[in-house]
Amino acid sequence: MSEISRSQAHAHRDAGTAPRGPGGPGGPHGAAGAARVVAGHTQGGHGRPRVGGSLAVGELVQAALPLIADWLPGQRWYAGKGQAITGLRPLTATPLLTGDPAMVHLLLQVEHGGGADLYQLLLGLRTEPPPSLLPEASLGSLSHGPYDGAALYDAVHDPELMSRLLGHLATADRFGPLAFRRTPGPGLPSDLLGRAGTAEQSNTSVIYGTSFILKLFRRISPGTNPDLELSLALSRAGSTRIPRVAAWFESRLVGAEPATLGLLQRFLPDAEDGWELALDQVARLKGDPSPGNFAVEAHRLGRATAEVHRVLARALPVAKLDREQTGRLATAMAERLDVAAAAVPALRRYRPALHAAFRQLTADHLTGLTVQRIHGDLHLGQAMRTPHGWVLLDFEGEPAKSVAERRVPQPALRDVAAMLRSFDYAAAHLLAGAEPDPQLAHLAASWAARNRTAYCAGYTAAGGTDPAGCPELLRALEIDKAVYEVVYEARHRPGWLPIPLTAIHRLATAT
Ligand SMILES: Nc1ncnc2c1ncn2[C@@H]1O[C@H](COP(=O)(O)OP(=O)(O)O)[C@@H](O)[C@H]1O
C-alpha cells in the first residue's frame, strides 16, 4: 500500500464508519470496509428491489462489493491483473442521482499482493437493467440489502446517466467531496446523451454527440493529473494543438491533495488517428505502385510538437540542469534499465553498451541542458490529424511512472525520441509475424528513416532544438524509451516484444 493510500485508509477508519464487508473480517470485500457515506440514509427492508427515493448508500456499497470484486479484474484499465485482490476498501461513496435509475460515485481502494491502488467507479442502479446494456458493463444483480434483485452496472454505459454527469459539469456542481469545475467560455449543454468510447485505452471516455469527450480516469492518484494540468495550460494559452478543455471534476482526499477524476474536452469529429494513418501508409509498401508520402505529415507533426513545447515552456517552469543534475538524469535511466533487465532477461546482454550510452550524458558539452514540462508519452496514437492540422492528446505521461515523476521537467527531446520510436514501431509492425523478406525489411527501414528525418526537420523548422545537434542525448532518450517499451510489451503484448528488442539491439550496437 502506498503511503498516501495508507493514510487515507487510516483517516477513514478513524472516522469510525467501518461497516463489515460481507466476507467478514479478513474476507476480500472490505475486511475493514470503511465506506465514508457522504449522503443518503438507510432504508432497510428486503425482498423486491426498491430503487427510487433516497439512497441507502452504505448498504448499497456493501452489497455491491462482492460483485465489484468479480467484475474489476476483467476490466482493461484494471492494473492489478494476475494479483489476487485481498481487500476492497470504499473511501468515498457519493450519490450523484437518486431515484430509478440511481448513480453512485465510488472511490475504491483495491488491495492486492503488490500493494493497493485507488480506482474510480460510477455505479448505475436500476430495478430493470437499461435496454441494450453490454454484457461487460453489467456487474450483476444485488443479492441482499435493501436493493436485493436490482441491476448493478457500470454507469458509463448508460447514456442517460452520462447525460446527468455532463449536467453536473455544466452547472459546476458540488457533491460531498466531489467538485465539478468549468473553464470560462460558452455554456455547456446539459442534455446530450453520452456513449462510452470504443478505443483501446487506459481510462474510459464518454463521447457526447460530436461536441465533447469526457475522460474518466480510472486509477486515481492524489494531485492534479498532468493531463489536466498541461491541457489547461495549453488551452489557456490559446493553443489549437490540443482539444480545448471545457470542464473537469475532482475529489477531496483525506490527508492528500485533491485528485483529478475526469476531464471534458472538445471532441474532434473529423480527426484521424496518427497510428492508423501511419500503418495504412506502411502497408502500401507491400506492392502499391504509388505509396503515399507520409513524410509530409511527419514534418507537420514535428512542427506541431515544437509548437506545443514552446507554449509549455512559456506557461510552466523551465530549468537548466547543472552537471550533478544531468548525472542524476543519467543515473535514473541506468536504474530503469537495471529494473527492466531484472524483469526481462533478453535485455541483459545489452546492459554494458546501454549503460555506456547513458554515461555519455555526463559529457562536458551536455551541462546546461534545458528541461521543461513535456507530453511524456508521445506516440503516433496520441496524435490526431484534423482538417486544421495535427492535434496532440493525452498528456498524462507514462502510466507506469508515479505522478510525481511525470511532473518533473524533462529535456523536450524526450518527446521527440518517443515519436521517433513510434515511426520505428509502425515500420516494424509491417514485418511482425511474417516470413523474413529482406526486400520488404529494407523498404520498411527506409520508410522509418525517411519519416524520422522529416519529423526532426519539422520540429527544428518550428523552433525546436535540432535533434541532430545532440546525438548522445537523443540516443540515450531513445534507449530509455525502448527499455520502457520492452517492459510494457512483456507485460501487455508479449507478441510485440521483438519490436523494442530489435531497437535495443540497434541502439546498443550504434556508436
Ligand atoms: N478530443 C478528442 N476527439 C476525438 N477523439 C478523441 C479525443 N480525445 C481522445 N480521443 C480518442 O480516444 C482515444 C483514447 O484517448 P486517450 O486520451 O489517449 O485515453 P487514455 O489515456 O485512456 O489512453 C484516443 O486514441 C482517440 O482515439
Ligand SMILES: O=P(O)(O)O[C@H]1O[C@H](CO)[C@@H](O[C@H]2O[C@H](CO)[C@@H](O)[C@H](O)[C@H]2O)[C@H](O)[C@H]1O
Ligand atoms: O496510449 P497509452 O498512454 O496507453 O500508452 C501506452 O500504450 C501504447 C500502446 O498503445 C505504448 O506505445 C507503444 O506502442 C505504440 C504502438 O501501439 C507505438 O506507436 C509507441 O511508439 C510505443 O511506445 C506506450 O508506450 C504505452 O505507454
